[in-house]
Amino acid sequence: MRRVKRARKESLMASYSLVGKPLPLVDGVEKVTGRSVYGTDMSLPGMLYGKILRSPYAHARILSVDASEAKRMPGVHAVITADDLPAKRVGVALRDEWVLARDKVRFIGEPVAAVAASDESIAEEALRAIRVEYEELPAVFSIEESLKADAPLVHEELGTYEPSPYIFRFMRPTAGTNVASHIKIRKGNTEKALRETDWAFEDTYYYSRAHHCYMEPHAVLAHATEEKVLLWTNSQRTFDVRAYVADYFGLAQHKVRVMNTKIGGGFGGKITPKLEPIATALSRSSGRPVKITFTRQEEFAATGGQHSAKVKIKSAGRRDGTIVAREMEVTWDAGAAADLGVSVSLLAGAVGVSGPYQISNLKVDSYLVYTNSVNPGAFRGMGMQQVCWAVESQMDTIAERLGMDAVEFRMKNAIVEGSRSATGEVLHSVNVKECLAKVAEAMEWDKKPQQPNRGKGIAIWHKFSAPSTSSSAVVKLNGDGTVVVLTGASEIGQGSTTVLAQIAGEELGVRLEDVTVVSADTEVTPFDHGTFSSRVTHHAGNAVRLAAIDAREQLLKIAAELLAKHKVTGEQLEILDGQVCLKGNHAVGLPLAQVVLASESRVGLPVIGRGSFRGLGRFQLDPETGQSDVPAASEWIYVAQGAEVEVDLETGKVKVLRLVGAYDCGKAINPLLVHGQIEGSLMMGLGSTLYEKIELDNGQVMNPSFMDYLIPTVLESPPMEVFVMEDNPHECGPYGAKGIGEAGIVAVAAAVGNAVYRAAGVRIKEAPLTGNRVLEAIEEQRGIPTRG
């Protein structure tokens, strides 16, 4: 507590030259002039184009693959099938996938073969010349079908699969079933508590699959020679890609170099390596560089987006509004591979499942269930919006039945400093009530909208960054006093390059334009777990800060030697505006450049600072109770979301009039970018709240284009009022900063759903809240029979 208070005080008191300033992106001009080089822009001399043949069946045995005709086609340089690849399964959590299908296919769109040809049309023609014989098998297309006792098994060998070296400890597959993982929380005694409470309500909510829709498709360029595999990729986790590819091909890690291109958005969708192993194999086979770029159709049909979820929730409590017990069953549709669904079912299905509430009796079962569809993966929010949708919708229904105000009911049960999380962690730097109060005030919660078909809704939630991840950084000084920062974190558009430059510049007393950031090259930049889980500012930011402080200390020591005649020590010096000078007497000093030059030539110790940081926490949950004394999160952030909507009672169309939210980020190192992250995250959340759903028909994606899968355009963008809460710095954060990238998305659906209820009197239990769905609910309520 004392440490928190100290951090808070320091953060509030400190005055900074670069930190806390709303500075534009350091690579902004490059972006607006079209000079940035993205994955899709890469090319090398002699480069071939790779294309992937995909399964047309949801579940089938592969009887034969004949690629002989394709191999003979002019312009085709390589054709690969499973037989040309290592007989090793892959998977980021559980090794339950093949790079190219072997023996059977498990979803429509599963890669079966790949070709590399001198142009894309020849490659496509070659795909058509590959003959694959299949024998269809019975398939499962929903979690309900999949959980039936006699359901066909997506993975007959489940139970024998090897865990991957990465996040294996939380995989709890049940052999002989379609359950890829089952995570439990048993806290207190819900059975006993339920018998003693005054009320109990049970509901079931559904959230649909949405797609990331980053504007730049996946693109990888591989150049594999005898000596080395070079990969240019728009992946969010370069070091993971290296480990994955090296492990798969049995190569030492220094034989695989993975470099980031500019990345046109990720949102979690560019974490699991999808193209890298195939591009590498094609390049090895052809002896030429090979580039593969997904078409937009492939993005929709062959990368799975976000996990749909079914959330059963039963809450019980006392007449005064105290929630005493809650039982939840959260079922996630894994598709045909566990992938990062394992993390989703753990992070949102267990660690964050209860929301920011104090509930002493909690029983949760989070199931990750295989079906014969393309598997979803990591997605901004990591499952939180699906669970928040259920919990926060139910919170409103309970408040209404108890005759309590929705804000008051939440205030009564919300966590405070020192409360325990669902998994038993003692929580610090908690400000969810402050966030809620801010939003209630800003949206004039007490005032009802004048128009009858308008309503306000509110929801609160939390998000945390995954524990046990680390970042490291190197800060180098150039002979002219400029600075190079090396980071293994990926810049995916969130602005990490700018934020990390601000931090290095702050600590070294140089201008922002004197700092350059090199991002994610496995042979140049030091290790970083990568860009996901809102972790970069907090983790890589700390690493860069420590590296810059290390460099600064080296500089000041050398400067003290250079200033020997003034009898000063390093501690008495500081760096301001590129000058090393005596604290309190700036007349005594040296240009930074002179100190660096002296360090290089006279002292022979070029200034190179290094820093590394590991976030708090560790997953040590008890397998039976889900409880742990060790924090299961690196840092928690809190969110309160308000929405005001108007519902057209004739068409069911929901118009969002405004979104108002308060978001805890500890400290906004760059308020311009923090606002940008929140606004973008809000719109993404609004997309899956109102419009977006990957439509699956027997495992086939029916809307694989922007024509049929509608993401919000500028016309759907409502006014957004964003309050960035900086009253709550994190004791370990750089300048108190936590992460912010996922704050906006988690509570939008629930806030909008609650507003729709107040506007139209209908409680929608399945997102998205499309016009049809809302209209059907209105008509049902009015007693109008549902139309065919």
Add this chain to the structure above:
Amino acid sequence: MKQSLQMTVNGQRHTVEVEPWRLLLDVLRDDLGLMGAKRGCGEGYCGCCTVLLDRKAVHACCVLALRAAGREITTIEGLAVEKKLDPLQETFVARGATQCGYCTPGMILSAKALLVKNPHPTEDEVKIALSGNLCRCTGYAKIVEAVLCAASSAQERNL
């Protein structure tokens, strides 16, 4: 069967030999090395490939290259005049209207087409002009702000 295509791109005349089925986007990127226009969907829905064809915004992924014969094309690379950024480019950076930047060239050119025709647009007119350009990063608010700000700054400069 290749045909000779003459067009003016960013003020420079080019002659390229192209097959009749080739798309303007591919000729700009692969033949002229102008990589600023991006392919986001290849179907004319996302707007990442937007360029100006005779000062009107078009989806270069849906325009046959030969349709550009004898016409003037502006890509994002040609928007800055003598290295001086267009007001839209300046405000997009200053207002945080670009994040990953993949939609940005197309977004700016759609805004440019609007401002050429209508130098003082209302907020609604800006929104309508940009409704064919998708962005997943920003939530659009800062983009609209940047366009309105560029319009008003250009107005001030003219006065």
